[in-house]
Amino acid sequence: MPQAREQNDRTVPAVRELVEDFLYQEAALLDQWRLDEWLTLFTADGRYLVPTTDLPDGDPRKDLVFIDDDMVRLRARVERLKSRHGHREYPSSRTRRFITNIIIKVAGDGMVVTSSFLIYRFRLGESSPYVGWYEHKLKQVDGQLKIHHRKAVLDMEALSEHGAVSIIL
Amino acid sequence: MLDLDRMIIDKPEDGIFRIHRSAMTSPEILQMEQERIFNKSWLYVCHESEVENPGDYRRRSVAGRPLFFVRGNDGKVRVLLNTCTHRGALICRHDQGHADILQCFYHAWSFNNHGDLVGVPDEAGYGHSFNKAEMGLKSPPRVENYRGFIFVSFNPEVEDLVSYLAGAREYLDLVVDQAEHGMRIIAGSNRYSIKANWKLLVENSLDGYHVRPTHKTYFEYVNSLGINTSGVQTAFSRPARVLGNGHAVEEHDGVRGRPIARWSPLFGEENKEEIAAIRTRLVQKFGEQRAHLMTDISRNLLVYPNLLIIDSIDITVRIFWPITPDLMEVTAWQLAPREEKPELLARRLDNFLTFHGPGGFATPDDVEAIESCQAGYRAEGVEWSELSRGMHREAIAEDELQLRAFWRQWYGHMSGLGKVETNDPEIRQTVALAR
Numbered sequence: 132m133p134q135a136r137e138q139n140d141r142t143v144p145a146v147r148e149l150v151e152d153f154l155y156q157e158a159a160l161l162d163q164w165r166l167d168e169w170l171t172l173f174t175a176d177g178r179y180l181v182p183t184t185d186l187p188d189g190d191p192r193k194d195l196v197f198i199d200d201d202m203v204r205l206r207a208r209v210e211r212l213k214s215r216h217g218h219r220e221y222p223s224s225r226t227r228r229f230i231t232n233i234i235i236k237v238a239g240d241g242m243v244v245t246s247s248f249l250i251y252r253f254r255l256g257e258s259s260p261y262v263g264w265y266e267h268k269l270k271q272v273d274g275q276l277k278i279h280h281r282k283a284v285l286d287m288e289a290l291s292e293h294g295a296v297s298i299i300l
Numbered sequence: 301m302l303d304l305d306r307m308i309i310d311k312p313e314d315g316i317f318r319i320h321r322s323a324m325t326s327p328e329i330l331q332m333e334q335e336r337i338f339n340k341s342w343l344y345v346c347h348e349s350e351v352e353n354p355g356d357y358r359r360r361s362v363a364g365r366p367l368f369f370v371r372g373n374d375g376k377v378r379v380l381l382n383t384c385t386h387r388g389a390l391i392c393r394h395d396q397g398h399a400d401i402l403q404c405f406y407h408a409w410s411f412n413n414h415g416d417l418v419g420v421p422d423e424a425g426y427g428h429s430f431n432k433a434e435m436g437l438k439s440p441p442r443v444e445n446y447r448g449f450i451f452v453s454f455n456p457e458v459e460d461l462v463s464y465l466a467g468a469r470e471y472l473d474l475v476v477d478q479a480e481h482g483m484r485i486i487a488g489s490n491r492y493s494i495k496a497n498w499k500l501l502v503e504n505s506l507d508g509y510h511v512r513p514t515h516k517t518y519f520e521y522v523n524s525l526g527i528n529t530s531g532v533q534t535a536f537s538r539p540a541r542v543l544g545n546g547h548a549v550e551e552h553d554g555v556r557g558r559p560i561a562r563w564s565p566l567f568g569e570e571n572k573e574e575i576a577a578i579r580t581r582l583v584q585k586f587g588e589q590r591a592h593l594m595t596d597i598s599r600n601l602l603v604y605p606n607l608l609i610i611d612s613i614d615i616t617v618r619i620f621w622p623i624t625p626d627l628m629e630v631t632a633w634q635l636a637p638r639e640e641k642p643e644l645l646a647r648r649l650d651n652f653l654t655f656h657g658p659g660g661f662a663t664p665d666d667v668e669a670i671e672s673c674q675a676g677y678r679a680e681g682v683e684w685s686e687l688s689r690g691m692h693r694e695a696i697a698e699d700e701l702q703l704r705a706f707w708r709q710w711y712g713h714m715s716g717l718g719k720v721e722t723n724d725p726e727i728r729q730t731v732a733l734a735r
Contacts, residue, residue, distance in 0.1 A: 154466035170622055178574070179463055181659055182504065183489060183490060183491075184491060185395065185488065185489050185491065186487055186488040186489075189487070189488045191644070191646075191649065191650075191653075192642065192645075192646045192649075193486075193642065193645060193649075194486060194487045194488040194649070195486050195487065195488030195489065195490070195633070195653070195657075196488060196649075196653060197490070197632050197650075197653065197655065197657055197658060198657075198659040198664075198729070199650065199653060199658035201523075204521075205656070207520075207524060207661070208661070210517075210520075210521075211517040211520075211521065211661055214516075214520075216515055216517045217517050217665070218514070218515040218664075218669065219664035219667060219668040220664075225331040248414040249558040255675075261677040281359075288491070288492070289492060289629075290490075290491060290492035290658055291490065291491075291493045292493050292495065293493075293494065294492050294493060294494050294495070294658065294664070294665075294667040294671070295492065295658040295659065295663065295664035295667050296658055296659035297664045
């Protein structure tokens, strides 16, 4: 983590500033449906996990979860979201993500970042929020921050009116 | 004014079957369904594996009624109404937990995990007609367990569960017999709502006709993994099955593979040998014919009125309850053999979440489809929905015979005719297992 070591040098942005900027840029890509660009934020062995509402610690190897994507499936998910045959998101919903309460832990050659999210989704006259928290495991790859592991844990007791996790949380 | 006689047009001789769309929109119909279907039928509550150890409990809403089920220290699973016999407060206020004693927080009455009232603070305050032995937590009038699947009925007069299950029983057996040491529900459930009438999910879950057009992106994904799904073109040509009492099954060739026991690339090279070994064991135990049904054929089974068991690339157990005419709440779980190897379980779960889960590549589109139907009903100008597909031929899984079986029993209950038994050739269609 060169930035972490040099954070007293004012010419290098502090870790917090870098991480916040990274999360905000990521949120912007998702809200703007720039999904192919969003995929480039991941490492080649990246993963995206959404546990069920009743088992936030769910392990996809042995428990039921909502989403457990490696990069192959995540790319397929993006293709589906861009397709006119991905009916739940065609036409696409409008979303707006708010990310707060960012906590950063530096660990080994990367860091673990937790944050709270509030994602409003608007579609067909309906509006409802997804509320929860993210865990981003970030790594430096060729001087760029990349997502190695991304988990979105929902605080809601059920998906309720969403009926699905049809967007990328 | 509600006119039940105008709910269904059923003329097999003319190939006409129509449902009046008010069946999906009318609050009076929902009220009648509550009284004539949900208060009269057997209703699925849980699988016994959800409370493995004495003292384990979970709460669940069944037909809008708060219940909980608990394994007593005597090992027996009881289903109890979640209301204190004193003044009514909920006894079980956690979704799940473990307790020897469940205490009402309001006045601290205590019940053991058999439901017996064992503690009343300042009992001297009650007179001689107060009998603690009669004040235990109450069960619904009928509770029965069929091979691990626990059902209740709020109708004391209901026939026994096995008779009620009719032809669906053999299909439950096909599921349960896949396991050598019994089935269990995997931790983690899917809970979501659909803004549509509950009967539309019955239809959707039994409907082979929508699979290819609606789930195009799912098959594209599976194809992209190098899996040939061209067999899906003909997979749904098996005969449709009506199982009596409103139960029905949509069966299809399991071309995408089955954890028990038909290997496909969806299950990974690492499970090839294990799946072959399971198949060999089932052939030895049940013979080639029955093993073929258990291992090669996939099916969506409706246990009337609202339990779906999707025995396919995974085993999904799905239950759904009407909240209003245009809103239902759905819960789904995964069922797997207790002895299943971790690598195979991982693939099974992967298949569930890819197709049947609400974060998958298929179920969200089913939700969209039936919500879209419900939204379309608001146009009102089209009174009837058309469900005659396959009436002029021996119906196949892609036809709508399974849907008609459900609707005919629905109409029988709603109109007070009771069980549907007629000489109509389509209605008499086989109740036996597919051969």
